[in-house]
Structure formats: structure tokens, C-alpha cells
Amino acid sequence: MSAYDDRLAAFVGRPLVALRPAADPVNVPMIRHWVEAMGDTNPRYLGASPVAPASMMQAWTMRGFGAPVVAGGFDELVALLAEGGYTSVVATDSDFEFVREVVPGDHVSVEEVVEAISPEKATGLGAGRFVTTLKTYCDAAGSVVATQRWRTLRFQPVASSPVEPVETPRPRPAVNLDNAFWFEAAREHRLVVQRCLACKTLRHPPGPACPECQSFDWDTVEASGRGTLYSFVVAHHPRHPAFDYPLLIAVVELDEGTRLITNLTGVTADALSIGMPLEVEWLDADPELTLPVFRPVATLEH
Amino acid sequence: MNIGDVLPPLEIPLTRSLIVATAIASRDYQDVHHDPALAQERGSPDIFMNILTTNGLVDRFVTSWAGPTAVVKRIRIRLGAPNHPGDTMTLTGSVSAIDDRRVTVDVVGTNQVGVHVSGLVEVEL
Numbered sequence: 210m211s212a213y214d215d216r217l218a219a220f221v222g223r224p225l226v227a228l229r230p231a232a233d234p235v236n237v238p239m240i241r242h243w244v245e246a247m248g249d250t251n252p253r254y255l256g257a258s259p260v261a262p263a264s265m266m267q268a269w270t271m272r273g274f275g276a277p278v279v280a281g282g283f284d285e286l287v288a289l290l291a292e293g294g295y296t297s298v299v300a301t302d303s304d305f306e307f308v309r310e311v312v313p314g315d316h317v318s319v320e321e322v323v324e325a326i327s328p329e330k331a332t333g334l335g336a337g338r339f340v341t342t343l344k345t346y347c348d349a350a351g352s353v354v355a356t357q358r359w360r361t362l363r364f365q366p367v368a369s370s371p372v373e374p375v376e377t378p379r380p381r382p383a384v385n386l387d388n389a390f391w392f393e394a395a396r397e398h399r400l401v402v403q404r405c406l407a408c409k410t411l412r413h414p415p416g417p418a419c420p421e422c423q424s425f426d427w428d429t430v431e432a433s434g435r436g437t438l439y440s441f442v443v444a445h446h447p448r449h450p451a452f453d454y455p456l457l458i459a460v461v462e463l464d465e466g467t468r469l470i471t472n473l474t475g476v477t478a479d480a481l482s483i484g485m486p487l488e489v490e491w492l493d494a495d496p497e498l499t500l501p502v503f504r505p506v507a508t509l510e511h
Numbered sequence: 512m513n514i515g516d517v518l519p520p521l522e523i524p525l526t527r528s529l530i531v532a533t534a535i536a537s538r539d540y541q542d543v544h545h546d547p548a549l550a551q552e553r554g555s556p557d558i559f560m561n562i563l564t565t566n567g568l569v570d571r572f573v574t575s576w577a578g579p580t581a582v583v584k585r586i587r588i589r590l591g592a593p594n595h596p597g598d599t600m601t602l603t604g605s606v607s608a609i610d611d612r613r614v615t616v617d618v619v620g621t622n623q624v625g626v627h628v629s630g631l632v633e634v635e636l
Contacts, residue, residue: 246536249571253579263583264570271538304587
């Protein structure tokens, strides 16, 4: 048994709620509210010598609206359970035994004592502990009128999923001043290639200087969107939730001569062959990200 | 009366008004029983019926069958699927034991999600 279990066990037999009288004695107006709301037309409840519905026992001793929480064993136990991660609560069982009926004029009090706290159990709601208490209801003379064994499950809520599951977004490209133009064009579904203004050499990936002549001056040309499969790999693991697997990762050589790394779509790995003709298709991954992907060129059927 | 006797089933339309009115009539002001927004914040799709009301409805179901001379001696319930507005709970029951004047009725209340309540009521006739 852990030290934590010992601390919980110390609550067994302890009053959680010290004997507390109901705000009001049993009375006809509250019985009337109850039977009206419950739709209960039993004539005993509002007749000449009325009795209170048995099931109403707990209602007499409820704290009422906005009642201040009184510090005591109950709050200490709740805090200790929260310390163990058992922050949620659901009532599972109520077992009332009635010694006698109560009638208008009876003044009911209630006391609640811990009977048992279970070891941790796996439940459908999450790991939790069942807390069993006994509420004893007494009349003004101190005689027991009813008992109520009460069981609640205090549990560690399973990490709640958001109301609308948010799909994991595709990893963001590292956009900077030197390559932003390329991703901005992609958002407009334009595949562009950087061109050196000095020597007219095309280059990709984007960079600040021409690898041929070191000029910093550049512009872009729009690519045809056609190319061939230069190389590819098929990724199986490790998996990232933003992608579908097996994931086809290709180096595509554009008709303009530059190559880019991209994904293939509309094709499976066994249908790929080096040199096969491909054409661009636009993947609008999310509102902030559009990327070119490539698919095999549709062959004309004759 | 015999063991196995079946009670007339009781269908209870679970209106929002019923759930709120019964919670307030039982002096249970926990927000999950009357405030849909706060109920959702606490992880529930909507407000739901409080336990005192489940006890009250099970009590009504059995005593309306047993008659006004019956005195309730025990109500034991186990709680399951919550009662949300818009649903209907159907209470069914049958006599499971007779001991002199004391009669035990097994009760089940189901809604469209499943079993909301199961248990027993003992009455003295």
C-alpha cells in the first residue's frame, strides 16, 4: 500500500459532513413542488394528513442555491482525490432504506460518513476509485428515519478529444526572404523557376545568388508543369499524421531542366518507372499552404 | 399478486422543462442540470437529469402501481446512461419477491442511449 493509499484509508469511518439540519422542516409547499415536477398524483402526498414522498428524503437536506461550501472532511477528501488525479465525479449507486415516513413538521438532519474507498479500478470513464459513503437521516429527536448508501466514482478523465478533431497540418516549409516568392506563386497555383538575370541560368531550390555566375539579380519564369520522374523513394516509417502512407517522395526533373523534390499522387509505387512523364497538380493542404505534387500524364485512349 | 407480475410500463418524455423543474424541486442547483452551456463546458453534450429525480420517478412508477396504501421501504438504484432533453425514458418493472406484506419490484429505465437506471423498490402493502 502506498502512502497515498494510507492517506485515503484514513478517511474511512470519518464523517464527511457533520450532522446538518435541513433548512426547513418537512412542509407541504415543498412537497407540492416535488410532486408537481415529478408528475406524481399519489393522493397521500397532498391529502388531509400528508406524508412526504420517500424519495424526497435527500431533497430536505440539500444545501440550496448559492450556499457557501463549508470547509470540512468532504472538501479535504475531494482535494486528496484531486491530488491523485481523480478530478471528475459521477454518482453510480444510491441505496435508500426508509425506517419511517416523514410528515410535515418533521425536521430532518443528515450526516455522511465514509464507508469505503476502493483501490484504483479501470472503468469506461477512466481510472478511478469508488467512494462509498453512508448518509444517515435523523428526525429532531435524533431517531434515524432513513439511510442512504451512496457510491460515486472519482476518476481521472481520459484526455478529452476536441469537439471537432483537428487534423494534423502538414509540416510548414521554412520560408525566408530568398524563397518566399516560390511559395507565394504556389499559392496562386503557379509553378515558377528562379532565373539568373545575368546569365539566364535556371536554378532550384531558390537561393540568393546564381551558382554559375554569382549574380544576385534574378527573376522567375513560369514552368510548363511537365517533367519526368528522375528518382523516388517510398516512405513507410516513421509515419507523420499529416501524410498518407505509403508516401511517394520523388525528384522530378522539369522540362525546363531544374529538379524539385515533391510527392507523387494518383499512382502507386509499383506503377512507377524512372523517366515516366509527369505533370503538376496542386495540393491545397490547408488555408496557408499550397504545394505542387505530380501525377503521371494521362495517356490518351484511342 | 404473484412473482413475475409485470407493471404497466411508464413512458416519460424527457423535456428540458422536466429536467430543470425536477432539479429545482429537489433543491439541486448544480449547473449541469439547468445550464446547457456550462454542462457542455464540463464535457456533457447537454444538461442531464439529476439523481434525486431518478429516485423520484422510480418511486412514482412503483407507488402508482402499488396504490396509495403502499409505504416505500427501500429504493436502490444504479445509474447508467444519462437522461438528456429530447429523449424518452421508459420504466419497466416486475415483481421479484414477496415476503408477507413486503413486495420487491425490479425496475429498469431505458432511454435511447441505453439503461439509465436499474434497481429495485421495496414497498410494504
